[in-house]
Amino acid sequence: ALLPAPGSASATAAAIALPPEGVALVTRDARTVGLDLFKWHDFKFGDCPGQPQYFPWLQTFLSPGALYMVVANLSAPLEDTKAAVEEQLNILCSSVPRAVVVVVGTQADRVPQGELDGRLAVVWEQVEAWQARWEKLSDACAREAAAAAEEGAAEDPSSRPTKRARAEQGPPEMPYFYPQITCTSANTYQGMLELIRVLMELVNTKSLFPLYGAEVPLVYEYFRLFLLATRYGLEGEERKQMVLSLERPDPASHTSVVPFIRQDELVRE
Structure with missing residues (x-):
């Protein structure tokens, strides 16, 4: 599991607060530098730094076969949270088009009473809007690929390899999203058991992770x-x-x- 989260979003705290350990919370001013690893049952959590200057380092760990937790800080201003979620999704899609993604809301205990459900709804609407834009782009790429294939067949033979390559590239692939946001707090442990259930449900889905639990030669x-x-x-x-x-x-x-x-x-x- 990999957490490519923005700074101060409590991604590190959420990872190490998962039971059975669930005790060693980091200080508020702590920062992840490079990569922090946490072992939890069969998982290795890769906690990548949120500061922009670490992006080239983060790219090293964005690879197929991992489970990604996109972190939304529910206590931050909504526009900042939406922008951070959008940035994480764009990074994932450009690097791991078929990523398996869980959207995790953090710092739920710091949200004023009565505002939590509304904030969760806004963040999920942002995710769905992003999905709709990506699907539209995928459809446009599919039409362009089909047109390129037709042009390649009609033009002289020397241009066909380029046209064929454009056609074979095809549309970008969509990530798989768990169908709802998981709300958590590392301070009160709210939602931690639910997050465990979601993670285990996903990794045991053979269509998503066919090699999970498989024997290693x-x-x-x-x-x-x-x-x-x-x-x-x-x-x-x-x-x-x-x-x-x-x-x-x-x-x-x-x-x-x-x-x-x-x-x-x-x-x-």
Whole structure:
């Protein structure tokens, strides 16, 4: 799961407030610099910094196969919140067109009583308006691709490769959105159990994450450990022992599942 959130939106607090830990909240003036990782059950949370100067670094972690949490600060001025949500969606769509997205409202405890439902509705309307614009763009691209294919067939052979490439590129693909915003507060733990339910529902949807829970071929893990050992300067017997530290599966079980090894622990060692 990756949180490409704007600064001071409580994305970090929301990630580390998830049960069962649910205690180590950060201070209000804390900032994520580079990338913070949180381990939660089978998830690795990647918490990317919200400051614009870190955008090139953030791009490194925007890749297919992740679950993205678009964070909306419900206590901020609505226009600022809408602009931040729009920016996050544009970043995701330009980098990971088929992203699986959960929109998470944070700092619900700081919203004046009676205003929460209205703010949630405004944020979700912004998401739906963005979807409508993207679908319109997708339709326009599809028509342009069809026209390019026809032009390529009618023109001289030398121009056909370019026309064919435009036609094959096709329209941009839409992200998949969980169909409602999840409202949370890291201070009161409001909505945290619901957020867990949503995350688990999504990752267990095979059409979205077909490889979640799948067995990992042992040879991949041996190769990964070999690369890590080389990267950290281990040689000879040390590198061999690190690679062989994996427990060999029981041949009778017909399984290739391997134990989870945390890279940050390897770095410390």
